[in-house]
Amino acid sequence: MNPDLRRERAAASFNPELLTHILDGSAENTRRRREIENLILQDPDFQHEDLNFLTRSQRYEVAVRKSANMVKKMREFGIADPDEIMWFKKLHLVNFVEPVSLNYSMFIPTLLNQGTTAQQEKWLHSSKGLQIIGTYAQTEMGHGTHLRGLETTATYDPETQEFILNTPTVTSIKWWPGGLGKTSNHAIVLAQLITRGKCYGLHAFIVPIREIGTHKPLPGITVGDIGPKFGYDEMDNGYLKMDSYRIPRENMLMKYAQVKPDGTYVKPVSNKLTYGTMVFVRSFLVGEAARSLSKACTIAIRYSAVRHQSEIKPGESEPQILDFQTQQYKLFPLLATAYAFQFVGAYIKETYLRINEGIGQGDLSELPELHALTAGLKAFTTWTSSAAIEACRMACGGHGYSHCSGLPNIYVTFTPACTFEGENTVMMLQTARFLLKSYDQVHSGKLVCGMVSYLNDLPSQRIQPQQVAVWPTVVDINSPDSLTEAYKLRAARLVAIAAKNLQTEVVHRKSKEVAWNLTSVDLVRASEAHCHYVVVKLFTEKLLKIQDKSVQAVLRNLCLLYSLYGISQNAGDFLQGSIMTESQITQVNQRIKELLTAIRPEAVALVDAFDFQDVTLGSVLGRYDGNVYENLFEWAKKSPLNKTEVHESYYKHLKPLQSKL
C-alpha cells in the first residue's frame, strides 16, 4: 500500500467499519452486500476488458452479455430482494447502465401498479424472466416533463375492440426510452386515450414492438437507436414511431381507469395513485445522487492524499495536495454533502416504504407532501451532486480528465438525472406549488404539518425586507440544531417573499399563469431553500441516532461543515433576512476553516467507509492501495493506440506530408 495512505488510515480517530454499517443500515446488511459483491468479483462470466478501450457497439454488446448473465445468476444465487438486486447490479455494471434495466425499473413496476390481476398474470411472469423484454415509453421528441403536451394517441375502435396507436407528427415520436432502440420487444406506451370521440388524457398501453423469434420490428412500427450521447454508451435509448398500429383492448392497463368493450370510459377513483411510480423512481435518484457523489469523493480524496505538489514552505518537500487549504475547501464540503445525501436518501426510502404501506390500505393523506418533497429533493440533490462530481474531477487536475480517473464516466452517467424523470426546474416549481399551497392554507387559518410546519410560525408582518432583528433566535454556529433553525428561517422568508411577489403579479397581470411565470425565479429560490433546510434537518437528526462516540464526533463536524458552508455560499440570504449579522458571517467563515483542519486527518477513513470496491470505482486514481502512478502507466500502455509503435496514420498521411516538401 502507498505509504501516504497507510499513514492516513492509521491516523483516523474512528473505525470506518462502524460507519459503513450505519450507511448500510446494519452490520448484517453490510455483510450480505459484501457477500453478493464477492459472488460477482469471483465470477469469470462477469470479467471483461476495460470499457474505456471499447467502441460504443462493443460496450453495448458487453452490457447485453452481462445482463443475460445476470438473469441466470440471480436465479442461481436466489437473489430476489430489491436492495440485493441493486447491490448485485451496481457492482457488475460498475455504473448501473444496462439495456434491460427499464424492464425492471419501469415496465414491471408499472405493470404492478396499474395492471389488473389478469394483466399481471398474463405479462408479469414472462417479463420477470425476460421472455419478453419491456421498456417504458413516455417522453416524445417534442415533449418532456409537461405530460399534457404529449401527442401520441390511442383511439378505441369498438368494432374490433382494439386501440389504434398513432404518432401523428415528428414531435410525437417517442424518444429517449432506454432499451427501446435495439433490445426491447415490448413497451408500455403512454398515449392520449380517445374513445367515442372524446380525449381522456394519458393512459398506459402494452405495445409489442418486435416479433418474438426474429426480433424484427412489427409492421406499423418504426424503431431504432437515437444515436450517440454524452454517456450511456451501453444503452440503446430509442425512438418509436407508430402508424395506425393496432393492439387489443386488454393491452390498456386497467387497474384504475377502464375502457369497456363498447367504448365507455370508466374513470379512476383517485388520480393520486399514478404518483406512486414517479415517487419511487425519484426517491431512488436521491440515493443515486449520494452514491455517485460518494464515489467521486472517494477518488478525489484518495488521490489528493497520494499526489504531492508545490511547496508550502520553501525548502521543504512537496506536501500532499490535501494539505492545501484550497484543496480542502474544494473537497471537504463535497464530502459532507455526500454524507448528508446518504442520510437523506435513506430517509426518503424509508418514508416511501412506510407511506406505500398506507396506500395499500387506502390511506393517501401523506402522498401529496411526499410527492412534493421527492420532486424538490430529486432536483436539489441531482443538481448539487452533478456540480460536485465535476468539482471532484477538476480537483484531480489534468488526470481527472483522463478516463483512467473514472470521473468522466461517473459524471456523464449521473448527470442525466438532472433532466430525466422530471426536468429539475419543473420539479422545483412543483415543490414551490406545494409550498405556496401550504402558505395559503396557513393564511386562511389552517395549520399545516410535516416538513412545511415551519410556515405555521410565520406571522406575515415579519416579512419586511428592511426590518432588522425581527427573528427571535440568535444563531449559535456550533449547534446543528440552531443552524437548522437558521435554515428554517431562510426558507420561511423566501417562501413568504415568493408568495407576496406572486400576489403582486396576480394583481397586475390578471392571468395566474403569467404571474406564476414572472415569479418563477423567486419560486425556485424558495424551493431550493426549503430543500436545503430539509437536508440540514435530516442530517442533524441523524446525529442523535449514532451510538458510537468517535463516529458521532466526526459526523457532527461534517454536519456543521455542511450547514456552515451552505450559509457562507448563500450569505446574501442570511444577511438580507437579518437571520445572521455580518460579524457572524465572518465567524462562520473562520469556523469553516477550523473544521477543514479538524476533518483533514479523518478524510481518507471517511471515504473508506463508503466501502466501494476498486472495480466499482473504475478508477486508477482512486485505488484503495494508492499505487496510482505505476498503474496509470500500465493502463495507458493498454490503450488501443499503443498497439503499434508507429500508427498507421503515419504511413497514410504524415510520411507523404513530410516527403512532399
Place this chain on the structure above:
Amino acid sequence: MGSPVHRVSMGDTWSRQVHPDIESERYKQSFDVERLTNILDGGAQNTALRRKVGCSTTASLPHRALSGNLAFSLHNIFLKALRSLGSEEQIAKWVPLCHRFQIIATYAQTELGHGTYLPGLETEATYDAATQEFVVHSPTMTATKWWPGDLGQSATHALVQAQLICSGARQGMHAFIVPIRSLQDHSPLPGITVGNIGPKMDLNHIDNGFLRLDHVRVPRENMLSRFAQVLPDGTYIKLGTAQSNYLSMVVMRVEMLSDVICTLQKACVIAIRYSVIRRQSRLRPSEPEAKILDHQTQQQKLLPQLATAYAFHFLARSLLEFFHRSHDAILDRDFSLLPELHALGAGTKAMVSDFCTHGAELCRRACGGHGYSKLSGLPSLVTKVTASCTFEGENTVLYLQVARFLVKSYQQAQASSGPTSQRSLPQSVAYLTAPYLAKCPAQRAADFLHPELYTKAWAHVAARLTKDSVHHIQILMRSGADEHEAWNRTTVIHLQAAKAHCYYVAVKSFTEALEKLESEPAVQQALKRLCDLYALHGILTNAGDFLHDGFLSGAQIDMARTAYLDLLLLVRKDAILLTDAFDFTDQSLNSALGCYDGNVYERLFHWAQESPSNTQGNPAYEKYIRPLLQSWKSKL
C-alpha cells in the same frame, strides 16, 4: 436592414424553409445584426475575410471554421514557445523546418506527478562539457512527461522543459529541443519510450502522449537561449529575469482564450435557438404551449450566459491589445510590464475557462434531455472546454497567482502612500487606492443600470476582499505563523479576492468597449443591456459579498434584483439576433438543435436514423438476446 446573416446550410431539404418560430424572432430587428458581427470581428473586412474560409490570414479563423477538430495544435504552441524563448539563430533554424512540416513538434512540460508547479518538475538536462551535449533524463516514474498533445504517435520532436544542471549546479527550468522519432521510419529513437496516454473525456482526436527519456543526448545548441545560455565550458549565463521563462505560458494562456470563449458562444447559440423552437406548458390557457425561452426560469439560465459570452469577447480583446504592447517590450528584455501581464493572463484564463465550462454545461442542461444527445453538439462543447480548466495552469493555482499580485500591489501602495501611489500602481489594480466609498448611492432600480455605479461596486468588493486577505495574513503572522504558513491558511479568501478582481476587470473592459460605440447607438443599446445583465448577475449571485460590509443594503439588493429581472425581458427580445451575430455556420455548430433554420426535430430524427447503431446490424441480438429469450421457452 443590412445584408442577410452569413450561413452555410447543412445541404438538407429542411434548410430551404425557416421554421416560423425562429423567423418571427428575426422579424423585428432593433439593431443591425451584420453591423454587430463586424464589430465583433474588428471590422467589416475581417468579417469578409473570415467568411472566405481557408484563405484568411489569421490562424485562428480556419480553426474556428473547422470547430477546432484539428491535430497539430501543439505544433503551433511549439512555434510560439520557440519564438518566445529561442535566440534569433534558433528561430531561423527551426521555424522553417516546422513550416514545411519536415518535423512535427510538440511542447512537453507536464509530468505524470507534476503539473502547474514548475520547480517540482523532475526531468533533468545535465550538461556534459566533454561532448558539448545535454543528457536529458527522466529519473523516476513520476518524471515521465504526460499529457502533451501530438506526443504519443505524431510528433518527431519535443520541446522538453527540464531542470538544467551545469557545472554541478541546478539552474531551474529550461527548454530543450529533443528529437524523439526517426525522420526516416517514424520509430522511436534510442533511449526514448513514447506512446499515447489513453482515452479521455474528449479531445480524443488529440494524441496526448507520454515520454520517458533514458539519458538522451542532444547538442548544446538545442537549449533555447533567448534568456539564458550555457557556454561550451559549462558556464551558465542568465539574460532575463527569473520569470522570463514564464513568458511562453503567458503567450499560451492568451492564445487559448478565443477558442474557449467560442465554446460558450456556440453553446449559447444552440441553446437559445432551440429554446424558441421547443414549446412546453401553457402560459395562458387560451394560447398554445409557450416557447421555453418565454419561461422566466429559462431566461434566467441562458441570458446571463449570453451576456457572459459577450463580456468575455471584449475582455479577451482588451487583454490581447495589452499583450501585444507588452510582449514586444519583453522580447526586448524590458520586463516592467511582465508582472501585470502575467497576472492578467492568469486571471483571465482562470475566469474565462471556469465560466465558459459552467456556462456551456448550463446551456446543455437547459436543453433538457436532447442536450444529453451528442447530436445536440453540446456534450462535445462541454467536454472540450472543460479541459481548459486544468491545462496551461490549474485554475485555483492561477487565481492564487493573481491574489499574490493583488496583495503585493496593495502593500506597495500602502508603503508609498501619498498622491503618487495611485499612479505607481499598474492600471488594472489602480482601484485598490481609489477613494473609499462606504455605501452605494443607488436609490432606485434604474440606478443599477449605470455602468459607473456597478463598476464601482465591483471595485469596492474586490478592494475590500484584498484588504481583508492582507489583514488575515497579518493577524496570523502576528500570532506567530511564518509567511508561508500564513499564506496557506488564508488562501480561501485570496481566492475570493482574485475572483472578484477578475470580475471587476471584465465589467470594466465591457463598459470601456461600450464607450467606443457612441456612433452605433442601436448596437450600443443592445450591448449595454448585456453589460448591465453581466454586472448585475454577478452582484446577485455574490450578494453576500456586497452586503457584508453594508456597501449594499438589503433594499438595494432588491432593487438590483428588480433591475435584473426587467433586463431579462429586454434581452429576451434580442436574444436570437444576438446569437446570430456570432455568425457561426451550421457546419461549425454541428448541432441538430442549433441550426439557423430552426428545423430541430426533422434533423434530429434524420440524424438519429443515420447513426451507425441503426445502419449496422445488432450482433448482440444473435449472440445474447435470442438465447436469453429462448432459454426460457426451452425450459417450459
